Amino acid sequence: MIRSLASLVLASLVTLTGRAQTYDLVIRGGLIIDGSGRPAQRADVAVQDGRIAAIGKITSPGRAEIDAAGHAVAPGFIDVHTHSEDIADLPVAENFLRMGVTTIVTGNCGGSTLNVAEFFATLTRTGVAVNVATLIGHNTVRLKIMGGSFARPPTAAELDQMRKLVDQAMRDGAVGLSTGLIYLPGTFARTDEIVALAKVASSHGGIYASHMRYEDIRIREALDELTTVAREARIPAEVSHLKLSGPTAWGRAEEIIAYLDAARASGLQITHDQYAYTASSTGIGANLIEAEFREGGAKRYRERLADPATKARMVAAMKKSIVEEKRGDYTFAVIANFKPDPRANGLTVPQAAKLFRGSDTLDDQIETILEIEARGGAQGVFHGMSEDDLRKFLAQPFTMVASDAGPRKFGDAVPHPRGYGNNARVLSRYVREQKLIAIEEAVRKMTSLPAQTFQLKNRGELRPGFVADIVIFDPEKVTDPSTFSDPHHYAEGFTDIIVNGTPVIRAGQLTEARPGRPVRLNE
Numbered sequence: 019m020i021r022s023l024a025s026l027v028l029a030s031l032v033t034l035t036g037r038a039q040t041y042d043l044v045i046r047g048g049l050i051i052d053g054s055g056r057p058a059q060r061a062d063v064a065v066q067d068g069r070i071a072a073i074g075k076i077t078s079p080g081r082a083e084i085d086a087a088g089h090a091v092a093p094g095f096i097d098v099h100t101h102s103e104d105i106a107d108l109p110v111a112e113n114f115l116r117m118g119v120t121t122i123v124t125g126n127c128g129g130s131t132l133n134v135a136e137f138f139a140t141l142t143r144t145g146v147a148v149n150v151a152t153l154i155g156h157n158t159v160r161l162k163i164m165g166g167s168f169a170r171p172p173t174a175a176e177l178d179q180m181r182k183l184v185d186q187a188m189r190d191g192a193v194g195l196s197t198g199l200i201y202l203p204g205t206f207a208r209t210d211e212i213v214a215l216a217k218v219a220s221s222h223g224g225i226y227a228s229h230m231r232y233e234d235i236r237i238r239e240a241l242d243e244l245t246t247v248a249r250e251a252r253i254p255a256e257v258s259h260l261k262l263s264g265p266t267a268w269g270r271a272e273e274i275i276a277y278l279d280a281a282r283a284s285g286l287q288i289t290h291d292q293y294a295y296t297a298s299s300t301g302i303g304a305n306l307i308e309a310e311f312r313e314g315g316a317k318r319y320r321e322r323l324a325d326p327a328t329k330a331r332m333v334a335a336m337k338k339s340i341v342e343e344k345r346g347d348y349t350f351a352v353i354a355n356f357k358p359d360p361r362a363n364g365l366t367v368p369q370a371a372k373l374f375r376g377s378d379t380l381d382d383q384i385e386t387i388l389e390i391e392a393r394g395g396a397q398g399v400f401h402g403m404s405e406d407d408l409r410k411f412l413a414q415p416f417t418m419v420a421s422d423a424g425p426r427k428f429g430d431a432v433p434h435p436r437g438y439g440n441n442a443r444v445l446s447r448y449v450r451e452q453k454l455i456a457i458e459e460a461v462r463k464m465t466s467l468p469a470q471t472f473q474l475k476n477r478g479e480l481r482p483g484f485v486a487d488i489v490i491f492d493p494e495k496v497t498d499p500s501t502f503s504d505p506h507h508y509a510e511g512f513t514d515i516i517v518n519g520t521p522v523i524r525a526g527q528l529t530e531a532r533p534g535r536p537v538r539l540n541e
């Protein structure tokens with residue numbers, strides 16, 4: 019007889035076809051954290067034809083078996099905020115796999131592939147280890163239609179063409195529309211333009227995910243814009259990488275949480291994602307030089323820099339914001355990847371100023387930033403959040419865990435550690451060490467909450483019939499050795515990673531398998 023765990027047996031040993039059998043894979047004796055938030059329980063998991071066939075006491079054998087005693091067994095993590103347009107070039111995406119991520123959503127912050135059908139066809143052809151969903155990016159669409167002329171609203175005809183591009187992307191399986199309203203050219207869009215495009219995404223049942231216009235002291239204005247889009251376009255809205263940036267904005271987490279709760283109470287579907295670090299990462303120029311000076315491309319930027327009057331305005335604007343944000347100088351900004359001169363990688367802006375100019379006065383720091391941008395720009399890491407705000411946001415039930423990273427080229431430059439450690443850091447630091455949230459809740463934030471929010475059907479839970487994306491890890495050992503100064507270390511503690519029923523990491527070793535596939539809206 020089958021001895022069942024009454025509360026957990028969700029299907030019997032008899033498969034849907036009605037006959038007992040040998041399973042493709044049986045995972046035995048693990049602590050099942052099923053992604054729903056329900057309490058963990060010990061059970062076996064059977065996998066057949068890429069799907070979860072049964073959970074409970076499994077007596078039938080598997081063609082492959084994994085002993086998961088002493089380990090947690092959870093749904094593969096879904097990272098809804100990534101920048102993985104280059105995933106076909108780094109198809110193993112080992113940094114994601116090693117921290118338990120089996121599905122990524124790319125196309126965030128307004129930047130995506132333009133041709134979603136072609137993107138997915140390429141991934142199918144080349145093979146990838148993780149599942150890939152994408153948003154269609156507002157900046158991508160706006161750049162395509164409005165070319166080099168950014169600092170204006172689109173004409174009616176241009177807006178119509180932008181709508182058509184969003185519509186096509188949604189038909190091809192994009193999960194929604196993203197904006198990056200600090201970036202070119204989206205920063206010049208008014209709210210009505212975004213509403214018009216969000217309506218198209220909404221008509222297909224997609225989501226609106228936004229890197230908001232402000233994440234600093236002006237965050238309320240930005241949230242007003244996000245909720246306006248959600249209301250007028252009747253679309254669920256995701257605050258991307260929720261944060262309070264800069265010392266003047268710190269300490270307002272409770273106020274922002276109350277705002278978001280009130281928006282939900284008014285009937286809007288608002289969610290958020292967050293990475294578990296108090297530093298952000300984006301372009302040095304995008305973050306530190308006003309958009310009006312970068313508008314129109316690199317050539318026009320250099321022309322402005324060469325004009326003494328315009329340059330004086332640029333410098334004045336930067337000094338003003340340093341004072342207003344109570345930063346003192348640019349010590350908070352670190353150069354992560356400056357291709358023309360990698361000696362600068364890992365240096366703070368004052369250190370880079372010393373290297374390049376022999377002096378680290380504020381004027382020399384500003385010159386260094388302007389010069390880096392003139393030489394093609396650099397990726398930066400910005401230490402600008404408070405741990406207290408981060409913890410408060412992370413504890414919220416509508417906050418999911420997402421890295422804001424892409425596939426990492428091991429050893430290349432000095433990137434933000436979030437691409438290697440984000441999920442592991444939540445499980446080690448905020449679950450095991452600080453006990454800020456329970457492990458079941460942390461896993462829910464990495465699995466069912468993102469799956470439901472981004473409508474990735476039949477993923478995000480360990481449940482019979484669901485896709486067999488499964489991670490096995492040791493909750494006592496999971497850790498994130500990647501640091502800001504020494505980021506190139508994979509997360510530790512994950513022993514087995516299974517994607518669509520196929521192991522991509524087995525007993526800690528990469529397999530050659532690339533079972534990942536495109537994930538289309540509602541598929």
Ligand SMILES: [Zn+2]
Pocket residue numbers: 126127198229258259
């Ligand atoms: Zn962003």
